[in-house]
Structures are given as C-alpha cells and as structure tokens.
Amino acid sequence: MPCFRCGARQTDPVRGASPWRRGVRADHQVLICPGCQAGHGWADELDRCAACDSAALVCRLGEVECRDCGHTREAVRDDLVRAGAQGGAVDRDLSAEVAAALNRVLSRGPAG
Known part of the structure; x- marks a missing residue:
C-alpha cells in the first residue's frame, strides 16, 4: 500500500x-x-x-x-459500489499492480 x-x-x-x-x-x-x-x-x-x-x-x-x-x-465502504459502477476497473488496476510486483520479485520480464 x-x-x-x-x-x-x-x-x-x-x-x-x-x-x-x-x-x-x-x-x-x-x-x-x-x-x-x-x-x-x-x-x-x-x-x-x-x-x-x-x-x-x-x-x-x-x-x-x-x-x-x-x-x-x-x-x-463505497469502494465496492464504485468498482461495480466502473465495470471492475478497480480490480483490473489491482491485478496489474500485483502482476508487476510479482514480475519484479521473481525477476521475470513484463507480463504478456
């Protein structure tokens, strides 16, 4: 965070x-x-x-x-309401952030 x-x-x-x-x-x-x-x-x-x-x-x-x-x-908590209204954009942002962090830690190239 x-x-x-x-x-x-x-x-x-x-x-x-x-x-x-x-x-x-x-x-x-x-x-x-x-x-x-x-x-x-x-x-x-x-x-x-x-x-x-x-x-x-x-x-x-x-x-x-x-x-x-x-x-x-x-x-x-209104974040769940906002995520639903944005079509899950909050979840996609978090997923991309987690994937980037795993790539850094595991020394892999960009996710493809």
Missing part, C-alpha cells in the same frame, strides 16, 4: 519498528511515509474518533477502531 499523500511505496522492512504510520481516511486504512510525516498537515487529513477525537484509528474487518479509547464503529 503506498503513502496516501505522495504515493511512495514501502520497501522491505528492517528489524525494529516501522517508521511508517497507519491511519484512516474516508474509512479506508492508509499509510503515511516518513517523508510526509516530516511535513505539516498530514494528521489533519485523517479521520478522527467520534468519542475522543484521536487520529489513532485502524480499519479492519469492516470496522474502524480507535487505538486510544477502543471506540468502534462500522466503516462506510
């Missing part, structure tokens, strides 16, 4: 804690790269907990949970 602000991709992790941060934006899990974290305003673009106003949210299994207070709510 790329950084939601600049599109940078994570590289293979080194031992220890990751410098990348997680957040939720429009009820979707997002990552923030170290470069964007150094800038200002990125935290203002994230969703906030309705109970405690924290930005420490995670989205999993259709729920958004606050890591600070434990408040949970159902995630509003």
